[in-house]
Amino acid sequence: MTTVLDSLNTALHRAFADDPSVLLLGEDVLDPYGGAFKVTRGLSTAFPERVFTTPVSEAGIVGVATGMALRGFRPVVEIMFGDFLTLAADQVVNHLAKFRWMYNDQVRLPLVIRTPMGGRRGYGPTHSQTIEKHFLGVPGIRVLAPTALGDPGEILYQAILNSEDPVLFIENKLLYTMPLHGEDLEEDFIPYPLSALPSGENGVRGILSPTFSLSLRSAPPSVLTMIAYGYMAELALQAARRLAYENEIFVDLIVPTQLTAFALRPLLSSLDQTHHLLTIEEGSYTLGWGAEIVAQASEVMGGRLQAIRRLAGRDLPIPASGPLEAAVLPGVEEIIKAAMTLTGR
Amino acid sequence: MADNQTLYRTLYLIRRFEETVLETFPRGVFYGTTHTYLGQEADAVGVLTPLQSDDVVFSNHRCHGHFLAYGGDPRLLFAELMGKATGVCAGRGGSQHLHWRNFYSNGVQGGIVPIATGMALAEKRKGNGTVTIAFLGDGTLGEGVMYEALNMASLWAAPILFVLENNHIAQTTPVEQGVAGDIAARFTAFGIPAKQLDTSDVCEILPVASELIEEVRTKSLPHALILHTCRFGPHSKGDDTRSPQQIDLLRQRRDPLSIHASRLNPDERLAVEIEVQNIVDQAFEQALRDPYPILQSSASNH
Numbered sequence: 167m168t169t170v171l172d173s174l175n176t177a178l179h180r181a182f183a184d185d186p187s188v189l190l191l192g193e194d195v196l197d198p199y200g201g202a203f204k205v206t207r208g209l210s211t212a213f214p215e216r217v218f219t220t221p222v223s224e225a226g227i228v229g230v231a232t233g234m235a236l237r238g239f240r241p242v243v244e245i246m247f248g249d250f251l252t253l254a255a256d257q258v259v260n261h262l263a264k265f266r267w268m269y270n271d272q273v274r275l276p277l278v279i280r281t282p283m284g285g286r287r288g289y290g291p292t293h294s295q296t297i298e299k300h301f302l303g304v305p306g307i308r309v310l311a312p313t314a315l316g317d318p319g320e321i322l323y324q325a326i327l328n329s330e331d332p333v334l335f336i337e338n339k340l341l342y343t344m345p346l347h348g349e350d351l352e353e354d355f356i357p358y359p360l361s362a363l364p365s366g367e368n369g370v371r372g373i374l375s376p377t378f379s380l381s382l383r384s385a386p387p388s389v390l391t392m393i394a395y396g397y398m399a400e401l402a403l404q405a406a407r408r409l410a411y412e413n414e415i416f417v418d419l420i421v422p423t424q425l426t427a428f429a430l431r432p433l434l435s436s437l438d439q440t441h442h443l444l445t446i447e448e449g450s451y452t453l454g455w456g457a458e459i460v461a462q463a464s465e466v467m468g469g470r471l472q473a474i475r476r477l478a479g480r481d482l483p484i485p486a487s488g489p490l491e492a493a494v495l496p497g498v499e500e501i502i503k504a505a506m507t508l509t510g511r
Numbered sequence: 512m513a514d515n516q517t518l519y520r521t522l523y524l525i526r527r528f529e530e531t532v533l534e535t536f537p538r539g540v541f542y543g544t545t546h547t548y549l550g551q552e553a554d555a556v557g558v559l560t561p562l563q564s565d566d567v568v569f570s571n572h573r574c575h576g577h578f579l580a581y582g583g584d585p586r587l588l589f590a591e592l593m594g595k596a597t598g599v600c601a602g603r604g605g606s607q608h609l610h611w612r613n614f615y616s617n618g619v620q621g622g623i624v625p626i627a628t629g630m631a632l633a634e635k636r637k638g639n640g641t642v643t644i645a646f647l648g649d650g651t652l653g654e655g656v657m658y659e660a661l662n663m664a665s666l667w668a669a670p671i672l673f674v675l676e677n678n679h680i681a682q683t684t685p686v687e688q689g690v691a692g693d694i695a696a697r698f699t700a701f702g703i704p705a706k707q708l709d710t711s712d713v714c715e716i717l718p719v720a721s722e723l724i725e726e727v728r729t730k731s732l733p734h735a736l737i738l739h740t741c742r743f744g745p746h747s748k749g750d751d752t753r754s755p756q757q758i759d760l761l762r763q764r765r766d767p768l769s770i771h772a773s774r775l776n777p778d779e780r781l782a783v784e785i786e787v788q789n790i791v792d793q794a795f796e797q798a799l800r801d802p803y804p805i806l807q808s809s810a811s812n813h
Contacts, residue, residue, distance in 0.1 A: 221666070226625045226659025233629020236615070237567070239636070241629075256656070260619045261626060269610035270600040 170318050171342040174205050177319030178242070181326040182213045188326060189234060191218040191227045192244030202246045203282050203342055224253035228279060232262045235277040235332075242326055248283035248336065249295050262332045263306030274330040278322070284338040284397055284448055285479075285495055290486035296396075296449040296479065298336050302426050302458070309425040310375050311336040313399045314344045315357070321375040321423055329374055336425075338397035338448075354407060355380040355419075358432075377432045378421040382406070385416045390509050391436040393420040393459055394446035398496070402446050405501035413502070415509055425455065430462055437463060441472040444508055448495055451478035475508045477501060513560050515774045518713050520783050521560075522768055525552045525576045527791045528585050529744065532575075532592065536748055540799060542594045545606045548576030550711070550743030553767035554676050555580035557716025558644065558736070561724050567613045567634065567643040569627035574609055574616035577646055581614045585791060589798035596804040603804075621654025624673075628664045631671035635731055642727045643671045650681030652690050652697065661701040664733040672727050673698065673735040674720075678742040683752045698735040709739040711765040714774070741765045 181188050190209060192201060196219045200207030210217040220227045224245055231241035245251055251258070258279070265273055285294035298309055310325060310333055312318030318341075325333040351357060358379040380403070381388055394402040399421040409415040418436040422428065437443060443463060445456030456476035464471050480494045529547040536545065548555065555576040559568065562581070570577040578588055583599065591598030592606050599609045607618030617623050627645035634641035651657055652675075664671055677694060679686045698705040706723060708716060716738065723734050741761040745751035751758070772780050 218667070221659065221662055223656075223659035223663065225622075225656045226663055229622060229625025229656065229660065230629035230632065230663055233626040233631070234633040235629075236626070237630045237633035237637075239633050256619060256622050257625070261617060261622050264608075265610075268600060268604045268608050269615075270603050272600070272610055 167345045169342065170312070170314050170344050170346065171203070171205060173317060173319035173346060174322055174337065175207055177323040178206060178209055179212065181323050182209060182216065185240060185327055187239045189216050189218070189239050189241045190244065191220050191231050191241060193220055193222055193246050195219050195244055201244060203339065205280070205337070205342075206244060224250050225257050228254040228257040229261065231277055232257060232275065235262075235275045236265065236273055240276045240326055243277070243279045245279060245281040247293050248281040248297060249292050251281060251297065251301070258301065258307065258334070259304055263304050266331060267306060275332050276330050277332045278325050278329070278335050279332070280322070280335040280337060282337045282339045282342075284340060285484045285491055286340055288486055288488055288491065291483035294484035294491070296447070298334065298425065299449045299454050301334055302455060307332045307334055308374060308427065309334045309336065310423060311338070311396045311425055312341070312375070312423050313396060313421055314341055314347050315351070315378045315399070315421055316376060316423070317346070324374055333374070336396060340397045341400070344400065351403075354382060356383055373424055373427060373429050375423040377423065377429050379432045379436060380406070380419040380421065382410050382416055385410060388416045388418045388436070388440050390415065390417040390442045390444060390505055391420060391433065391440045392417050392444045392446060392501070392505065393422070393433055395422055395425060396448065398446045398448050401496075401498050402501055405498045405505065408498070409502055409505055413506065413511065415505060415511060417505060428462070430466070433459070433463060434466060437467060437471060441470055442508055443471060443474045444477060444501075444504055445474075446477045446496065446501055448479050450481050451476065452481050454478050473508055475504050477504045513717075515771070516779060516783060518556055518560065518717075519771050519775055519780065520787060521556045521580055522552045522713060522771055523784055523787045524585065524790065525555065525579050526768055527787055528579060528588070529575060531791055531795055533744065533748065535795070541592045543605050544747045545592065546573040546747050547744040548573055550741045550761065550765065550767070551676055551678060552576055553711050553713040553716055553771070554674070554738045554740055557713045558674050558720040560717055561721035562644070563642070565613065565639065565641045567627075567630050567641060568615070568646070569623045569630065569643065570609075570614070570616035570646045571620070571623060571648065571651070572607045572618045573648065574607060574646075578609055578611070578614060578616070583609075583611055583614065584794070586794035586797050587611070589795050590801050593798055593801070594803060595798060595801040597798070597801040601804050620651050621656045624651070624657045625660035625663065628660045628669050628671055631664070631669035632667055635670050640728050641670070642724050643669070645671060645673050647673060647675045648681065649675070649677040649679065649686045649690055649694070650684075651675070652694065653681075658697070661698065661703060665701045665703050668731055669733050670727050670731045671733045672723055673703070673733065675735060675737045677737060677739045679739070680742060680746075680753070682746040683750065694737055695735070703733045703735050705735040705737055707737040707739065711740060711767040712770045713767060714771065
């Protein structure tokens with residue numbers, strides 16, 4: 167059984183073995199600790215000269231990695247908790263995201279910032295957030311978010327070795343221990359991985375990682391399109407099964423692993439049939455990812471998009487208490503309820 | 512060591528470039544704003560003259576002098592300020608955002624310090640004896656990320672020279688109101704040796720810079736050079752809160768041009784000034800005639 171964590175860890179080892187220009191910087195990444203979530207375990211033992219354990223200096227280490235990338239290396243930065251990305255925001259927004267374009271394409275910036283996001287572990291307001299939405303609108307970076315679908319390690323490997331631009335790589339904490347989907351999924355769903363690396367997908371430049379399109383086997387035509395990424399895609403899968411078996415509501419589920427640039431075509435293909443859209447995200451509701459997805463779909467479909475709903479975290483800090491946290495973040499029950507409301511059940 | 516005439520040529524080039532920028536700004540030929548280097552010319556020339564061709568320079572918002580002393584073409588810099596296709600970055604960056612060969616600049620205070628440190632560490636891994644130079648100012652001392660970078664530069668023995676130009680005024684804030692304690696101690700606290708000079712004489716700065724650069728190169732350790740200097744012009748344009756008398760006094764006592772001009776005979780000096788004036792005039796006129804860039808429709812996703 168391979169977990170998402172195993173997949174990511176193996177991919178880092180492969181990237182280090184395959185390209186000597188790959189370096190890693192992060193807090194507490196040395197063995198035997200191997201990083202707060204153990205994604206970097208074993209790397210410092212296998213490649214001691216290329217793994218830097220750093221001071222607690224998120225802005226500084228992102229800056230150092232940017233300098234290394236500008237001068238020919240392929241650094242990977244681990245930010246221990248995604249919440250701490252705000253400390254490095256100036257480096258991301260005003261430095262690394264801008265350099266290639268503002269220097270008139272004279273430089274390349276192959277840099278991956280990996281960071282765990284998400285709640286449901288009781289870590290409270292500053293260690294549980296899903297804040298990638300603040301970076302989704304920054305030109306010059308790509309934001310990727312793997313799930314347990316397909317091969318998350320391969321997405322990371324490609325981002326490290328084959329991207330010439332900065333990548334923000336979002337790893338939901340609850341995904342780490344999940345086994346990769348295989349036969350369990352294919353019993354119920356027809357997965358359409360839109361090729362491993364659909365370069366040029368939908369005419370959007372810079373698509374590095376796939377979008378999955380799932381629909382139930384031997385089911386009547388779907389009446390609703392749900393779109394979710396990261397751990398919310400897992401909850402949406404559970405909801406899709408129950409909607410089918412318990413409520414006879416059949417849905418398509420679209421799971422992008424690249425949030426920007428966004429490949430719209432897989433979503434539109436499903437919406438052409440269902441005309442109903444439910445966006446599902448763990449980040450806060452207002453001005454979120456779902457709003458952008460709805461806007462992009464509406465611009466193309468106009469009145470053919472009959473009904474939409476956005477499901478997201480409530481506009482509150484994430485509470486530490488379990489029951490409170492569960493009330494703030496959307497779960498399977500909320501997805502089912504939203505799907506039923508949207509389809510008029 | 513460069514001869515006096517060569518040094519004067521570069522000092523005068525920076526001076527006339529910057530004066531031309533301020534003189535012609537009201538004509539509306541430039542976009543945005545500018546931060547001129549008037550009065551600090553000896554710093555750039557003194558520090559960058561001993562550079563080797565592979566060495567790396569990261570500068571800040573006040574970067575014109577550094578760019579020209581690095582060897583940058585004044586026409587490309589004028590064109591960049593005018594937003595022309597022929598500019599250093601084809602008009603995308605403007606006055607504060609330059610990249611040419613191993614020269615880089617960015618307009619946000621502090622953020623360049625860890626980046627320059629990372630560049631120095633990258634060059635060190637390549638093992639080719641390259642030195643990285645980062646230009647900071649007294650205003651930069653207020654930014655926290657700078658201290659993260661000094662810590663890592665020292666921990667990891669980055670071959671970098673931090674050049675801090677203390678012109679005693681951050682935009683309009685005098686250094687006494689913006690910087691507590693001791694400037695050199697900020698470096699030495701991290702184990703980075705700091706040398707200080709209070710001069711506008713290129714012939715005093717150059718040998719010290721040269722020695723430090725070679726020390727950084729051979730020992731592969733970070734060093735700091737603190738240059739106490741004077742800014743003659745406004746922070747950008749017309750926003751100087753100091754009195755004209757105060758500026759006049761600085762110009763009388765601390766003008767790098769008149770200090771160094773005394774080492775040339777009058778004919779020699781005049782010849783250099785005429786030559787440079789021609790270069791600046793032609794660069795300006797050529798840049799003025801250059802075309803504007805066009806944004807390609809494929810430049811974004813929309």
